[in-house]
Amino acid sequence: xxxxxxxxxxxxxxxxxxxxxxxxxxxxxxxxxxxxxxxxxxxxxxxxxxxxxxxxxxxxxxxxxxxxxxxxxxxxxxxxxxxxxxxxxxxxxxxxxxxxxxxxxxxxxxxxxx
Amino acid sequence: xxxxxxxxxxxxxxxxxxxxxxxxxxxxxxxxxxxxxxxxxxxxxxxxxxxxxxxxxxxxxxxxxxxxxxxxxxxxxxxxxxxxxxxxxxxxxxxxxxxxxxxxxxxxxxxxxxxx
Numbered sequence: 001x002x003x004x005x006x007x008x009x010x011x012x013x014x015x016x017x018x019x020x021x022x023x024x025x026x027x028x029x030x031x032x033x034x035x036x037x038x039x040x041x042x043x044x045x046x047x048x049x050x051x052x053x054x055x056x057x058x059x060x061x062x063x064x065x066x067x068x069x070x071x072x073x074x075x076x077x078x079x080x081x082x083x084x085x086x087x088x089x090x091x092x093x094x095x096x097x098x099x100x101x102x103x104x105x106x107x108x109x110x111x112x113x114x
Numbered sequence: 115x116x117x118x119x120x121x122x123x124x125x126x127x128x129x130x131x132x133x134x135x136x137x138x139x140x141x142x143x144x145x146x147x148x149x150x151x152x153x154x155x156x157x158x159x160x161x162x163x164x165x166x167x168x169x170x171x172x173x174x175x176x177x178x179x180x181x182x183x184x185x186x187x188x189x190x191x192x193x194x195x196x197x198x199x200x201x202x203x204x205x206x207x208x209x210x211x212x213x214x215x216x217x218x219x220x221x222x223x224x225x226x227x228x229x230x
Contacts, residue, residue, distance in 0.1 A: 033217065040123070042204060042222040043158075058217065090157060092218075102148065103218060105157040 003027070006091050006106035013081040013113045021076040021109050023091030030096045032074040033103070034058075034066060036087040043090065049074055081113045116141040116209045120221035127195050128229045135190040135224050137205030146208035147188040148218065149179055153201045161203075164188060175199070200228040 004025045013019055023032065030051050035043040035058075045058030049068040063085060065077045074093075078085060088110050092103040117140045127133055139145055146165050150158040162173025169181040179190045188205060205221040 035220075040222060042220040043218075044220075045217055048217060092158075102160050102163055103158075105150075105159075107157040 004091055004093055004104050004106035006089075006109050008109060009107070010110050011112070013078075013111065015081060015083060015113060017081050018077070018079050019081065019111075020078075021089055021091075021111075023074045023076070023093075023106060025072055025074075025091075025093040025104070027093065027095065027104065028071070029093035029104070030071070031094045032068065033092045034064070034074065034076045035090045035092065036060065037090060037108075038087050046076065046089075081111075083113045085111065086113045087111060116145075116207050116219050118205050118207050118219055118221035120203075120205055120224050122224045123222070124225045124227065126227040126229060129197050130194050133190075133192045133195045133199070133226070135203050135205075135226070137188045137190065137221060138186050139188060139205070139207045140186065141207050141209065145181075145188075147179075147181060148206045148208070149173065149177070149188075149190050150204045150206060150220075151175075151201050152204065152223075158204065161190070195226075195228055197228050197230065200226055202226070 007022045033048040034046040037043050044060045047066040049055045052071040055066045067075045088108045090108050091106040094103045119138045148163045149161040152158050161177050162171050164171050164181045177192050202223045202225045204223050206218045
């Protein structure tokens with residue numbers, strides 16, 4: 001089915017370890033986003049990309065890096081994981097179309113840092 | 115900067131009762147507003163959206179929302195709640211300019227519990 005696919009779905013990391021979360025979309029969307037969701041905090045934007053090869057910081061970028069080498073993929077990296085990065089991570093994408101600003105979300109990655 | 119406030123953290127209603135979830139936004143220009151629903155362990159699903167035109171918008175699953183510019187509100191309603199509506203609901207505003215280009219800003223969510 002077309003949509004946004006996130007891998008892995010679950011992961012447990014030890015403090016200081018690194019990992020990369022992969023987001024892939026097959027809808028030819030230009031814009032892609034990484035959010036984190038924490039209880040009582042809603043979704044907060046980590047980084048986003050408005051096209052291949054471009055990325056920008058959101059409201060909570062510290063401790064994360066991203067890359068958009070291919071249009072369909074948006075990678076989120078944690079270089080040195082910390083317990084504060086325990087969260088559920090959601091990727092989203094949307095098409096460039098005036099008047100169409102709805103996002104398509106992935107099903108999330110639940111990350112625990114111990 | 116834009117912001118979204120959902121005043122109710124948790125609401126409990128009985129099945130068959132009516133529902134209204136509140137959302138207030140702060141945004142300098144014409145807002146693009148959304149409601150999303152998240153079932154436990156799932157991603158977010160779009161319920162409805164407002165861009166312009168008729169201020170009462172219809173969505174999926176029998177939901178509707180009314181945009182009131184004078185009150186900076188975009189409240190979500192459903193006439194008769196079903197047990198399957200139990201979920202968390204997020205209001206969001208889309209920003210177009212300044213330092214917050216091209217992104218959705220979410221409220222903190224309202225958790226809906228439905229009693230049988």
